[in-house]
Amino acid sequence: MLPGDGEHTPLWADTVRGLAHRVLGSVAESVRFASSAASDGARGAGRAYAYEAKGGVLTVAATDGVGASVGLHHYLREHCGRSVGWDTPLPLGLTSLPDAPLHQGAARVREGYYFNFCTFSYTMPYWNWADWEREIDWMALHGITMPLAVTGHEAALHAAYTLLGLDDDRIRGFLGGPGYLPFQFMGCLDDFAGPLSSSWIDGHRELGARILDRERAFGMTPVLPAFTGHVPREIASAARAGRRQWQGFETWVLDPADPLYARIGAEITRAQIKLFGTDHLYAADPFIEMIPIDADPAFPGAVAAATLAGLRAADSEAVWLMQAWPFSYQREFWTEDRVTTFLDAIPGDRMLVADLWAEHDPLWGQFDGFSGKPWLWCSLLNFGGRTDPVADLRGVPAGIEAALAAPRPPTGIGLSMEATRNNPVFFELAADQIWNRVPDLDAWLDAYVAQRYEGRRTAELRAAWRGLLDTVYSAQSLRAAPDQFKGVLLTNPSYTRTPDISRALWYEPSVLAQAWERMIAVAEQEPGLVAGPLGHDLVETGIAYMARVADRRYLEVVESAGGPEAVARFLRVFEDLDRMLACRPEYTFQRWEAKAVSWAAGPGDRAVLQDNARRILTVWGTSDSPLLDDYAGRHWAGLVGGYYRDRWELWARDLGRALAGDVGAEAELRERLRDRAETFLREGAAPVVPGDLAAESRRLHTAYAGVLEDER
Known part of the structure; x- marks a missing residue:
């Protein structure tokens, strides 16, 4: 039960109240927090909450500040149709708090x-x-x-x-x-x-x-x-x-x-x-x-x-x-x-x-x-x-x-x-x-989609997510680690080691292409959603499809023994994907480096910070050690269209020699790739220009959605 008005205000109330203001803005003035004992269902875990909303006022009682925060979030999800994710624009923009009957929740684990x-x-x-x-x-x-x-x-x-x-x-x-x-x-x-x-x-x-x-x-x-x-x-x-x-x-x-x-x-x-x-x-x-x-x-x-x-x-x-x-x-x-x-x-x-x-x-x-x-x-x-x-x-x-x-x-x-x-x-x-x-995962996913996108275009987005669930999110028993699940885009090229791309496509690519199309259509119809989670999900879905396109184009280059037209098509995938990634700041290398150098107190400090930001995502250790190379590789603008693309261009240059049996080609390639890595460590990535994510996604889908039709 919720406590009475005379209950003592808990020590954590001001902290959770601050969270509520950051999440809700001025509407947080209508939220009250109070302490409560653990409910029967929380005896093992010891954490519980209860909420009730009447006349525009929400009261949340909880055993602790985390329980109160969870109670607030559950109320927002269940009665306001909104959730707070890593990339949700805040405050949420609610103008009032709907009534809700008394609801209690208890943690399942401590x-x-x-x-x-x-x-x-x-x-x-x-x-x-x-x-x-x-x-x-x-x-x-x-x-x-x-x-x-x-x-x-x-x-x-x-x-x-x-x-x-x-x-x-x-x-x-x-x-x-x-x-x-x-x-x-x-x-x-x-x-x-x-x-x-x-x-x-x-x-x-x-x-x-x-x-x-x-x-x-x-x-x-x-x-x-x-x-x-x-x-x-x-x-x-x-x-x-x-x-x-x-x-x-x-x-x-x-x-x-x-x-x-x-x-x-x-x-x-x-x-x-x-x-x-x-x-x-x-x-x-x-x-x-x-x-x-x-x-x-x-x-x-x-x-x-x-x-x-x-x-x-x-x-x-x-x-x-x-x-x-x-x-x-x-x-x-x-x-x-x-x-x-x-x-x-x-x-x-x-x-x-x-x-x-x-x-x-x-x-x-x-x-x-x-x-x-x-x-x-x-x-x-x-x-x-x-x-x-x-x-x-x-x-x-x-x-x-x-x-x-x-x-x-x-x-x-x-x-x-x-x-x-x-x-x-x-x-x-x-x-x-x-x-x-x-x-019931399907019911959970339906609710997740509605809450993530503010309840807008729910039918279309649920259909898109069913497509994702049937493709990239159906990776049963897959070891999703860099040593076993890593497509061509983020692979350091070699003539002697062939990328294993067979594990990366276990689903029907046309289903993924259709899910991508549905997301793009919603982005075009609801541009206000693109700045939030929809933009993030649109980029991730585009990456998923374009990564497999790059795998396909790589095979075409090998089959053509480095034919110029096949090479041009292959490298264009990197350039086109880079343009799409540049539309979203968190998918740009320059944002990562800018955050690093923001801590610099002087030129020497700045040089160390730049080096660290560049090094850990590329060679990780030293440029002559392959042990952790690309372990933390990212599909980020500036890397995909610059560093990664340039490496594959160097590879394509002497592919014909390597296929003809020239044993010196691999050593020469390794030397050129080391030089490229050292250049990146000194100079970083070129700045990228942001564009319109919906438009760039549509351009990619139009150009590439049919490439994988005969893949499986």
Whole structure:
């Protein structure tokens, strides 16, 4: 029941009221918030809300600020036909709040987890407070209670290593470039693409504190980073330590038997608590994608004990959150005995395991349910920031329900994507199940479409989305990772390695073309919708179709042995798609780079920021290493029509020689591609000119919709 007028105003009310004003504008004056106890249905999860609207006034009572935000969002979805997504224009523009009967909701799980260390490199390394405020609002509206929070952690590392005797220049050099910091925090690399500037450390210390203050004001419990054993070479040289390799990068890690391991862990944790406070949750992945330096099956358990000892020396209430990713990524090493030995070294109430890729490769049914540790069902989907739509939507509710019905169900549901702002339908679906069961995906999708597009042109847009559901969003059992699902557009050309494009087209392309046509027609009839989510979805759908057109044109070039007409048609795909992408700012490389250099405090700082922004999306590491090349590739204007197009033009130049058996062609191509990469790192992408998205989409559809008719 809703509380009476005399109920005490909760501490979180002002925070949620601020969210309501950002979402609703002046109409938020008609929203009241109050505290309530958990309902019977929320006894396990402990979070609940109730809302009721009468005479234009909406009252939301909840157990906490996140519950109140979810209640507000559910009211908007169910009675106003509006939802708030990553790209929804705000405020919503409502002029009144319709009456609604009393409705109660309860969380199905205790926690909603959010982020992945990689997300902080591939999406928000250069965000400012305005970006973060919008994101935290999204988190609250979608039931996120446990966000990973790594912004500003470099300040804690700087403070701790200063106490340990390293000077400022060496510490900033060790930390490396700002765009790569999350990989530094995971222990994957150091001394790379930097140094880090003092102004960056100071600015992000302040930004990180502000982010945490807001998250806590909603009632969230942020997860802060923790020590992984990774140390500077100066420290390693005087301690028991070993070298590790990750994707061509060498780092040093302490042996857990060295007392310095727990001491440094404690110093970093203390420094972090001093700067940012704590909610007693800490994320550390001491192995992640690196085999332990000692093959003894007991060694991982020693690492676990030392990691926890360092945390508890600084915070006696510390709980360690660890991603289960190593057990999947390097399953040949992580046998059941090794995993069990590692997990058993940690008391059950001191660890929380994130089953990171549970929608595709769930581990929760193995390892004796993570040795009885509490765990999170997480959806990953996205590797590096891929911008083409792909998912198995029908598999998500089934996977979550199976986990919730297990003898040891998850304590939370999480979104652990490597980058946000892609495939929003997938992540909205996963997040919705923190509070709601989804027994009928088709009904859920119909509601999603109506709410996403303000209830306008619903029939046409629902038909378009049924087409997407039957094509790109029907990717059952597909490993949507760069090593297996990557079309020609984002592939670094080679004469000796043929792109595997067969996995990328498992559906009838004419159905996708028809869905695209329906979206374009709505965009032409409702231009006001294009600035919002419809524009994003129109671009994603165009990418999905044009990526397969590029695959087809590539085959035509090979079949013609590099014939000039086939090459011209192939390269035109890149140019035409680039024009469409330029219509939407978030699909332009120049926006990414502009956000990066906005943090520059001087010319040297600007050069590092530009380099990081350019490097991580292209060669990732160095231009002569293929290990992570294009891992974070994006279908963005400036990249597609510039960097990617130019590479394929270089490839086409000597294709005839290569097909004729000239063994030197590949080496010459590799050298030219290195030169092109180095040029991009120096000069970046040419500016792009925005156009009309509906018009450019129509132009592409008219020119290319029939290209794939005989593909299947």
